[in-house]
Amino acid sequence: MAMLAVAACGGGGGGGGALGTNNPGGNNPGGNNGITYTQGVFPLSSQLANQCAAPRPGTADRSGSAFTESMFLRSWTNELYLWYSEVPDISPANFTTAAYFEELKTPLTTPSGRDKDQFHFTYPTDVWEDLSQGGVEVGYGAQWMILRGQPPRQVVVAFVEPNTPASTASVQRGAEVLMADGVDVVNANTSSAVDQLNNAFFPAAPGEQHTFRIREVSGTVRDITLNSVAVTHQPVLTSSVIDQGGVPVGYLVFNDHIATAETQLIQTVTAMRNQNVRELILDLRYNGGGFLDIASELAYMIAGSAQTAGQSFERLVFNDKHPSTNPITGRPLAPTPFHSTAVGFPVTSGQRTAPGTPLPTLDLPRVYVITGNNTCSASESIINSLRGVDVEVYQIGSTTCGKPYGFYPQDNCGTTYFSIQFEGRNAKDFGTYPDGFTPINSPDIGSVDLPGCSVADDFSRPLGDPQEGRLRAALAYLASNNNPASCPSASGFTPDPGVSSKQSAATPDGQMFKSPLRENRLLRNELQDATML
Structure with missing residues (x-):
């Protein structure tokens, strides 16, 4: 997940855009299995599934091409996408599969001007299965809040979970991170520096050790070393x-x-x-x-x-x-x-x-x-x-x-696709x-x-401090018998x-990044289908 290079992140379930596929697009001579594109004609997606440019051994995959993978996505979208009638029907021939998937969503916007569909993303299937089946999230127990993602950046701690490396190191809410593994969090502006920062903030596996320089709310600056673990969240x-x-x-x-x-x-x-x-x-x-x-x-x-x-x-x-x-x-x-x-x-x-x-x-x-x-x-x-x-x-x-x-995750050829299919x-x-x-x-x-x-x-x-800004405002609003004049x-x-x-490069309210398991709604009675909302 590219936490600081936020322009690389998707808008869906936790950084999916940064993990998209990059299969070559276009007609693959001899690999399209007789499948052709005709505008307005949509073969059943079940007839197009698992026809892959690079079939996975031991799976239902069979020989195909990037074109057949894209044609599957086209039919699947026409069948299940909530706003299928708003999706322009264009040929996948000149797109990579990843780029074509990005075209398979409504181009309309909401009244505020945001994209109507902000939750369109992918995960490598093996990564998604590990996450959804294991439910393990690696970290330090400190939830980072990105107040500014571009230089001059600002990253603070939103909260710390008990019995974690961050709590053991006495990290507190509001601490600002100044350095990570010797890299200037605020001002570093090269690709290699951003990679180092992302590696520090979001460790890939338990047992990694990273150093941070933090400035506490009191103004005290200190250096800490945190070891990544599989975090048990306290909801x-x-x-x-x-x-x-x-x-x-x-x-x-x-x-x-x-x-x-x-x-x-x-x-x-x-x-x-x-x-x-x-x-x-x-x-x-x-x-x-x-x-x-x-x-x-x-x-x-x-x-x-x-x-x-x-x-x-x-x-x-x-x-x-x-x-x-x-x-x-x-x-x-x-x-x-x-x-x-x-x-x-x-x-x-x-x-x-x-x-x-x-x-x-x-x-x-x-x-x-x-x-x-x-x-x-x-x-x-x-x-x-x-x-x-x-x-x-x-x-x-x-x-x-x-x-x-919400959506049902759909694997095809090693990539799991998330595309809006229903409204609650x-x-x-x-x-x-x-x-x-x-x-x-x-x-x-x-x-x-x-x-x-x-x-x-x-x-x-x-x-929980009654003087914390939002709680203080809630208590004052309640005490006023819900009088708007009590609002700051x-x-x-x-x-x-x-x-x-x-x-957003500058989110005034701050942006945090969690796994998709903590950014969606899960339908327990259909977990065998890995249903997510």
């Missing part, structure tokens, strides 16, 4: 109950919809219920997504049974060729419900909740959600689906990433928010304006219109 990073004028207010930092989140969320909500929490501030500013069922469970625990009874959490909508059946699984389309009992996610470490365990509830008519442009996918589905059952949602922070869409909609049949949710006083153009305050991220204080001047902004958040 509920911190929680507390804050006394707000005699009202117990729950505060919860929730960073990942992963399997271990289920038990942690249940324990946290149970503790809040036992302390008679009457308001909740849900901090999703760094939550890129994960299992949709976890999102459903949390939404139910917030709203309770009375508001969610008989309502759907989210349903999937495919293109108009597939109005009632999932075209990948062949199953009838059915919505994800609000789960009132635990799914019982299996976990490799930590405590597992037994399937069917009744979930605790707070029974709240409203929730205050802290967001940023790193709030995506399953996190946005919490916001959208609570609004679908008339739970009031107040937003503090900046515009969310705008990702109501709430109980009121709403799910079109490609420009995200935005506080109503923000200058951003969002798809949905929510009551609340535009507030920039505050790296000068720990998460708008300061939380997303990337410039027309520029993908993954490509």
